[in-house]
Amino acid sequence: MPVDLTLEQRRAAGKMARERLARSAQADVGNVDRDPVTLLRQNSAGRVDALVPLRFGRMSVSPFTFYRGSAVLQAHDLARTATTGFHFPICGDAHLMNFGGFATPERQLVFDLNDFDEVAPGPWEWDLKRLSASFAIAGEHMGVDRGTIKDIVTSAVREYCERMTEYAGYSALDLWHEIVTFDRMAETAVTGEGRRLIRKTAEKAAGRSHEALLGKMAKRVDGKWILQDAPPALFHPSGPNSLLGNAKAWSDTKAWKGKLAQAFDEYLGTLPVDRRALIDQFQLQDIAFKVVGVGSVGTFCLVMLFVDAHGKPLFLQVKEARESVVSRYFPTGKVTHEGLRVVAGQRLLQAASDAFLGWTTGPNGRNFYFRQLRDMKISADVERMSDTILSGYARICGWALARAHAKSGGMAVEISSYAGDGKRLADAMTEYALAYATQNEKDYETFIRACRSGKLVARSDEDMAADFRV
Template sequence: MPETLTRADREAAGRFARQHAPRSANATPGNVDRDPVKLLQENSAGRVEALVPLRYGRMSVSPFTFFRGSAILQAHDLAKTSHSGITFPICGDAHLMNFGGFATPERQLVFDLNDFDEVAPGPWEWDIKRLMASFAIAGEHMGIERGAIKDVVSTAVHEYRDRMHQYADCSALELWHEIVTFERMMEAAATAEGRQLISKTLEKAAGRTHESMLRKMAVLQEGRWRIQDAPPALFHPGGPNSLLGKDQKWSDTDEWKGKLATAFDAYLQTVSSDRRQLIGQFELHDIAFKVVGVGSVGTSCLVMLFVDSHGKPLFLQVKEARQSVIARFFDADGPAHQGERVVAGQRLLQAASDSFLGWTTGPAGRHFYFRQLRDMKVSAEVERMNSTIFRGYARICSWALARAHAKASGKAIEIASYLGSGDRMADALTDYAFAYAEQNHKDYDAFMRACRSGKLEARSDEDMAADFRI
C-alpha cells in the first residue's frame, strides 16, 4: 500500500510546485512557432477523404468555430510550457461548448463535461487554459467588449479556485458522489434571468429523448424503421448518397454488416451484464453514417437504431476514437485501445456516465466507442447570451471542471494549494486567454488564406447538400 501523506505534506507539495512552474508563467501562450495549416492537415490524415472539406468548411465559419476544430494547435503550443507536475487523465478539449446537460441513469439532469475524444493523461492546467481561451474567443465572436470578457475569464478562474478549495476539504467518497445538478445550478445562479434560463433548459431537455428523435430521423416502412438520408450529415454507408468511397468497402452491405456484428458482440463484453440484458431486448432496425461536431468531422461515426417489442427506440452512436492530441504532445502511459481510453477517461471525469458506454475494434483495426446518441442532452446557445448570462455560464463550466479534476486526480489539496487564495492565477490566465485569442486569430487568418488559395478545400453543409438535390 502507498504511504498516506498528511494534509500538511500535500499542501506543501502544491506550494512547492510553484518553484518550477510559477503561477505567473501560465500567462505565456507557449510554442506558437509552427505552421497551423500543416498541423491541421496532419490531423486530417486517415479521415474520410470526402468529408475533410466539410470539416474545414465548418471551421471556416468564424475564429470561434476554428478554435473548436483545432485542438491540435493548442496542445502543440502547450507542450513546451511549464506545469505543476500534477497530471492525470484530463478532458483534453475542455472548451465551453464541450459542457452541457444530460440525464444520469437515474434520470436526473446534470451539467458536466460531455466530450472526451481527446481525453488522456496530461497537466490539469491544459484543460483550464483551453477553457479560458474559449471564453475570450467566444466573447470576441459575440461582440462583448474587452473589459466584460476580462471579467468573465477572471470570474471563471476564481470559481475554479474556490471550488477546488472546497473539494480539498472533501473525502474521496464525497468527491466520487459529488454531482452538479440543475437544481444546484438554480440555487447558485446570481440573477433571476439566469434561473429562468436554467428552468427553460430543463424543459427543453425533457423533450430530447430517443422517442422524440425517432420520427425526426426515421420513417416506418413495412413494419421496420429506416433512418432517412440527409447528406452530407446523415446517410447510409452503402447507399446512393454515401460519401465514403469504394475503397472503404461500405458498398458491400453483407460484408460490412458482418464485420459490424462482430464488433458489436465485442462491444457487449465491455458493458455490465445487466446492460447486455437490456440491449438484448432490442432489435436492430437500421444503421447510418452520421457527421457530428466540428473537430470530429471526417472520423467514422455510425448511428444504430434499435427498437423494442413495444415499438420504443434506442439510438446508439458508434464513434471512431483516434489518438488524442494530448497524447501526441505529452508522453504518458494510457490504454493502448483508443476506444477504451475514451470510455475510461469519461467514466473517471464525469460524475455519472452513459449506461451504454463501451468500446470495440471495427473494420481495418479502427478503434470505436459506443454511447447513446441523445438522452436529454442539451448544450448552451452561447451566441444568444448577454455578458451577464455568459459570465454565469462561465462560472458553471469552471465549477464542473473543478469537480471533474478533483475526482479524477484525487489531488484537490495539491491543486488548491498551488492555486492559492489570491489573484495571481486569475491574472495569469486572463492574460493567457487574451494572448491565445490573438494567436487563434492569426492561425484562423492563415487557415483562411490556405482555403482561398486552394491549398485546403472548404465546403459548407449547404454547399455539399446541394450535390444531392435533383
C-alpha cells in the same frame, strides 16, 4: 495521488509547485512557431477524404468554430510550457461548448463535461487554459468588450479555484458522489434571469428523448424503421448518397455485416451484465453514417437504431476513437485501445456516465466507442447569451471542470494549495486567454487564406447538401 502523504505534506507539495512554475508564468502561450495548415492536414490524415472539406468548411465559419476544430494546435503550443507536475486524465478539449446537460441513468439532469475524444493523462492547466481561451475567443466573436471578457474569464478561473478548495476538504467517497445538478445550478445563480434560463433549459432537455428523435430521423417502411438520408450529415454507407468513396468497402458487403456483428458482440462484452440484458430487449432496425461536431468531422461515426417490443427506440452512436492530441504532445505511455481510453477517461471525469458507454474494435482495426446519441442532452446557446449570463455560464463551467479534475486526479489538495485564493492564477489565465485569442485570430487568417488559395478545400454543409438535390 501519493496515499502515504499527510494532508499537510500534500498542501506543502502544492505550495512547492509554485517554485517549479510561478502562477504568473501560466500566462505563457507556448510554442506558436508552427504552420497551422500543416498541423491541420496531419490531423486530418485517415479521415474520410470526402468529408475533410466539410470539416474545414465548418471551421471556416468564425475564429471560434476554428478554435473548436483545432485542439491539435493548442496542444502543440502548450507542449513546451512548464507545468506544476500534477498530471492525471484530463478532458483535453475543455472548451465552453464541450460542457452541457444530460440525464444520468437515474434520470437526473446534470451539467458536466460531455466530450472526451481527446481525453488522456496530462497537465490540469491545459484544460483550464483551453476553457479560458474559449471564453475570450467566443466573447470577441460576439462583440464583447475586452474589459468584460477579462471579467468573464476571471469568473471561470476563480470559480474553478474556489471549488477546488472546497473539494480539497471532501472525503474520497463524498468527492466521488459529487454531482452538479440543474437544481443546484439554479440555487447558486446570482440573477433571476440566470435561474429562469436554467429552468427553461431543463424543460427543453426533458423533451430531447430517443422517442422525440425517432420521428425526425426515421420513417416506418414495411413494418421496419429506416433512418432517412440527409447528406452530408446523415447517409447510408452503401446507399446512393454515400460520401465514403473507396472507404465504403467496409460498410456495404456481407463480410462487413459479419464484422459489425463481431464488433457489436465485443462492445457488449464491455458492458455490465444488466446493460447487456437491457440491450437484448431491443432489435436492430437500421444503421447510417453520421457526421458530427466540428473537430470530429471526417472520422467514422455510425448511428444504430433499435426498437423494443413496444416500438420504443434506442439510438446508439458508434464513434471512432483516434489518437488524442494530448497523448501526441504529452506522451505518458502506450495506449492499448483508443476506445477504451475514451471510455475510461469519461468514466473518471464525469460524475455519472452514459448507461451504454462501451468500446470495440471495428473493421480495418479502427477503434470505436459507443454511447447514446441523445438522452436529454443539451448544449448552451452561447451566441444568444447576454454578458451577465455568459459570466454565469463561465462560473458553471469552472465549477464543473474543478469537480471533474478533483475526481479524476484526486489532487484537489495539491491544486488548491498551488492556486491559493485564485487571484494570481486568474490574472495569469486571463492574460493567457487574451493572448491566445490573438494567436487564434492569426491562425484563423492563415487558415482562411489557405482555403481561398485552394491550398485547403473548404465546403459548407449547404454546399455539400446541394450536390444531392434534384
